[in-house]
Amino acid sequence: MMKLDGVVAFSMTVEAGSISQAAQRLGLAKSVVSERLAELERTLGTTLIQRTTRKLSLTASGETFLPRARRILREAQEATAELAARSGKLSGPLRISAPVGFGVLHLGPALGRFLRDYPEIDLSLELDDSFVDAASGGFDAVLRHGAVGDGRLIARRLAHSRRLLVASPAYLERHGHPGTPGALEQHRALLYSNRTSDWRFTAPGQGWSVIRPRAALRVNNGLIMRDAAIEGLGIALLPSFFIHQALAAGTLVAIDLGVQAEGAELFLTYPKDHGAAAKIRAFGDSLRRSFGSPPYWERVEPAPRAAPI
Incomplete structure (x- = not known):
């Protein structure tokens, strides 16, 4: 039966480039690693590594076995970690x-x-x-x-998080509430610079409609967008995880146009x-x-x- 310590010795020897370096990384004597590797080859009935005085090289059998050896070790690590997880002993x-x-x-x-x-x-x-x-x-x-x-x-x-159109009460008092998705194009928009600037909405029984608002500010951080909206700089389309506290406090108002934006x-x-x-x-x-x-x-x-x- 193939032993796991032989698979470890083979994989580490390939990774380290020599048996002596593999032994050093594993904290074992060179003779132990060499014997484990030889036992693995006897078990498999083939030579995996061609040994010379100057270097090691994989045989055709070694090339075939290497990805399987690595998969065996990954699965063993996964099994060990999963058992540790069940007992609360992950480290x-x-x-x-x-x-x-x-x-x-x-x-x-x-x-x-x-x-x-x-x-x-x-x-x-x-x-x-x-x-x-x-x-x-x-x-x-x-x-x-x-x-x-x-x-x-x-x-x-x-x-899951909804994306909501929001603005400050002061902004809406100055500029009015948009009545339709198309009316958003006449408003000042706060846009996320790492995403497309299009705003996409859908309504029951309808496909997606695309709005391309006029940018008052582009920024790559949602917190800055939220704060800019609270300051009355424009309308923002933001996930609820950025704005839930501002909505609860009333510093931002959700704009309901009868359509739904893409969720986050x-x-x-x-x-x-x-x-x-x-x-x-x-x-x-x-x-x-x-x-x-x-x-x-x-x-x-x-x-x-x-x-x-």
């Missing part, structure tokens, strides 16, 4: 990227809950509003609101066959519990407001 590093605005508003308490449940995890969080590639950006997982059309990734849905889905994305998948799943499950279903930012009641002018 080790976990590096996460998230958008700045969402992270500032919602991740502090959620991370506290997660780390209380898994105190042995060494969590790193970096906030960044630019696009972060979850497959090659150096992170274990990336929080993202928006579509994830990448076959290299697993995308776990964490929460929040995903946790990570590469397929990731070695830290058990930790990532535990992190996602913890976030979902913290946000609730529906999420708490969708349960806030707007402040009473006057009828449109």
Whole structure:
């Protein structure tokens, strides 16, 4: 029967480039690694590595077996991590990227809950509003609101958020309430510079309509857009997770035009066959519990407001 320690010795020897370097990384004697590798070859009935005094090279059988060996080790790591997750004993590093605005508003308490449940995890969080590639950006997982059309990734849905048209009462008093989606083109718009500037709406039984508003401000941060709207600089189309408190306080007013904007889905994305998948799943499950279903930012009641002018 093939032993896992032989697979480890083979994979590490290929990665390190020599048996002596593999032994050093594994903390074993060179003779132990060499014997484990030889036992694996005897079990498989073939030579995996061609040994010379100057270098090691993979045989054709080694080339064939290498991706399977790596998959075996990933699955063993996954199984170990999943059992650890069930007992609450997950540990080790976990590096996460998230958008700045969402992270500032919602991740502090959620991370506290997660780390209380898994105190042995060494969590790193970096906030960044630019696009972060979850497959090659150096992170274990990336929080993202928006579509994830990448076959290299697993995308776990964490929460939903409506997008709402909002403005301050002072702006609407000065400029009036738009009565139709088309009337938005005559208003000052606060636009997110990292997305298309089009606003898309739909109504029951109808397709999508596209509005191209006139920009008063373009910015790549949702919190700045929210604050600019509160200051009366224009109308913004923002996810409810940015504006729920302002709506409750009455500093922003939702503009109801009888149409619905595209929603904002929040995903946790990570590469397929990731070695830290058990930790990532535990992190996602913890976030979902913290946000609730529906999420708490969708349960806030707007402040009473006057009828449109």
